[in-house]
Amino acid sequence: MPENTASEEMVSVPRRFLFEAITGISVFLIIAVAAVGLSFLVTLLENFGVDNVIVIGLKCAEYLIFLFDLVLFGRFLWVTFKKTWKELK
Amino acid sequence: MNTANIKSNTSIAKAAVVEYFKPILRLVNFIKYIFATQSRDNILFDKVSNIEKNLEMRRVVDLENQEIFGRLEDVILRQELILKTIKKELAEVDTFNDKSGPEGMVSLDPERVSSWLASIKDLTESGMPEEVKGVVSEAYNLLTSVDAQPLSEVISDVIESANSLADQLGKGKPVMDIDNSDILIESEAQSTLNNIFMHVFRNAMDHGIEGIDERIEKGKSESGTIQLHVTREGEFYNLSVKDDGRGMAISRIYKMAIEKGIYQDSDPKPSATEIANLIFSSGFSTADKVTDVSGRGVGMNAVKDFLEEAGGSIDVNLGDGSEDDDFRPFTTNIKIPASFYKVALKFDKTA
Numbered sequence: 001m002p003e004n005t006a007s008e009e010m011v012s013v014p015r016r017f018l019f020e021a022i023t024g025i026s027v028f029l030i031i032a033v034a035a036v037g038l039s040f041l042v043t044l045l046e047n048f049g050v051d052n053v054i055v056i057g058l059k060c061a062e063y064l065i066f067l068f069d070l071v072l073f074g075r076f077l078w079v080t081f082k083k084t085w086k087e088l089k
Numbered sequence: 090m091n092t093a094n095i096k097s098n099t100s101i102a103k104a105a106v107v108e109y110f111k112p113i114l115r116l117v118n119f120i121k122y123i124f125a126t127q128s129r130d131n132i133l134f135d136k137v138s139n140i141e142k143n144l145e146m147r148r149v150v151d152l153e154n155q156e157i158f159g160r161l162e163d164v165i166l167r168q169e170l171i172l173k174t175i176k177k178e179l180a181e182v183d184t185f186n187d188k189s190g191p192e193g194m195v196s197l198d199p200e201r202v203s204s205w206l207a208s209i210k211d212l213t214e215s216g217m218p219e220e221v222k223g224v225v226s227e228a229y230n231l232l233t234s235v236d237a238q239p240l241s242e243v244i245s246d247v248i249e250s251a252n253s254l255a256d257q258l259g260k261g262k263p264v265m266d267i268d269n270s271d272i273l274i275e276s277e278a279q280s281t282l283n284n285i286f287m288h289v290f291r292n293a294m295d296h297g298i299e300g301i302d303e304r305i306e307k308g309k310s311e312s313g314t315i316q317l318h319v320t321r322e323g324e325f326y327n328l329s330v331k332d333d334g335r336g337m338a339i340s341r342i343y344k345m346a347i348e349k350g351i352y353q354d355s356d357p358k359p360s361a362t363e364i365a366n367l368i369f370s371s372g373f374s375t376a377d378k379v380t381d382v383s384g385r386g387v388g389m390n391a392v393k394d395f396l397e398e399a400g401g402s403i404d405v406n407l408g409d410g411s412e413d414d415d416f417r418p419f420t421t422n423i424k425i426p427a428s429f430y431k432v433a434l435k436f437d438k439t440a
Contacts, residue, residue, distance in 0.1 A: 016101055023105035076109045 017084040024076045031069040038062040237273035237431045240282075240319065240328070247286040251315070254294045261301050261312030263294065263332070268318045272326055278429035281395050285403070288392045289330050289421050290315060297334030309333065325401070326430055328423040336416035337365050337405070361412050365405045365419060369393040400426035 042058045248265055255262045274282055298304075298313030305311065315332045343364050346352045351367065352359065371390045396403050401424050408418035 019098055019101045020105040020108075023102045024109055027106060027109050072109055072112060075112060076105075079108060080105070 013084055013087045017080060020080045021077070024073060024080065028069055028073040031072075032066060035062050035066040035069065038065065237275050238279065240272060240274055240317075241267050243274045243279045243282055244286045244290075244317075247283060247290050250287065251290040251294055254291060255298075255312075258294065259300060260294065260298060261304070261310075263298060264312055264314045266314055266316040268316075272319060272430045274430055275428065278399070278425070281399065282425070282429065284395060285392045285423060286330075288389060289423070292389070293330070293332040293334065296338070297332045297336065299335055322424065324427045325424045328425065329420045330423070331408075331418070331420040336410075336418040337368075337407070338415065339364050339407075339417050340415040342367055358412075361410075361414075361417060362405070362407050365407055365417070368405065369403065396423065396425070399428065401429065 038058060039062050042055055042062060045058070046055055251265075252262045293313075293315055298315075299307070299309075301311050304313070313332055313334055315330065318329050320327045320329070339361050343352070343358070346364065346367055347354055351370070368389045369392070393403050403421065403423050406420045406422060408420065410417040
């Protein structure tokens with residue numbers, strides 16, 4: 001009956017949001033881990049006495065990746081939340 | 090967790106990943122546009138195009154994974170590509186239909202289809218070129234028909250049943266005059282409407298439409314006619330059913346109501362319409378004897394309960410005649426709520 005369908009929909013929308021959020025967090029973490037890995041690499045290279053230009057370049061790349069990841073994650077969460085909210089209304 | 094759930098979760102995750110990287114895709118599109126406007130021979134332009142193609146690959150959808158509509162959903166968010174991609178989707182749906190087994194049945198996730206339909210409706214509220222309107226309308230109607238059916242198809246079993254009932258009762262097969270309108274009945278509401286029409290048509294055949302001899306005597310055609318007209322009333326649709334039988338036995342209903350203690354003989358007689366609507370009361374039947382067809386008095390009451398639970402209603406309007414007539418022509422009005430139907434999308438050409 002239609003009532004059942006409506007309640008199933010109410011359950012499935014949060015479930016989808018949950019899956020989307022988990023996926024988003026996973027992608028965020030994967031990229032963040034890459035940025036952190038790069039940070040370790042930079043520290044290692046510094047200890048080996050690698051040229052400062054390369055070290056600074058890699059550090060910039062590390063911060064850029066992390067910043068991009070943060071922006072993408074924030075935007076993703078906002079878009080997903082907005083979509084879920086609209087469907088629940 | 091069953092396979093369908095796993096597939097559904099996988100498709101949600103895929104769509105989420107695409108959504109996550111969407112700004113990058115847009116950025117690449119923008120860079121490509123800048124280079125395209127500078128020089129099409131630029132090597133960098135080709136490289137950016139290749140990157141874009143790779144990113145587009147993320148959006149390739151597996152037909153067997155019910156993802157054909159996912160891509161169209163994405164397109165709705167990117168209106169600039171709508172015409173090209175919807176056309177492609179429609180071609181894919183046709184292919185999918187061809188491959189999908191007997192009787193062209195398509196297995197789709199109803200949630201996705203509903204969310205899709207809502208998105209397309211939102212989209213139609215914004216201005217779009219005529220050619221796009223045509224394709225969007227086609228896509229909408231295609232999706233609508235996935236889990237909804239025209240009224241005439243929903244009640245086809247009932248019509249068959251009315252015909253065999255006519256044979257059983259020794260009456261002529263009724264002529265069905267059905268004004269189908271543009272409504273499509275939602276799958277969840279189909280069995281309810283089927284039940285309702287089963288009761289209404291059976292009552293018409295059993296109580297209303299006379300036997301062949303009686304009809305000929307009255308100067309009517311051998312077979313009765315049952316008319317079904319569909320009209321819109323705000324967010325409701327009114328399905329009105331009437332037959333050319335003898336009408337409703339108002340005096341008999343009134344007599345039975347007195348016998349059952351619903352009315353007192355000494356009380357002033359209620360209006361014929363009020364009496365007519367007693368057929369929806371629990372345990373009320375005017376049939377002379379209880380048969381397989383009718384006479385148990387639970388049918389019309391159950392019909393009313395079905396509809397009212399779903400937000401609709403059912404009642405009887407009487408036609409011409411006086412308050413004292415024994416029989417009165419009548420129309421059964423079945424008002425169905427918005428959750429019962431979908432309407433084919435039509436654009437106003439003058440807009």
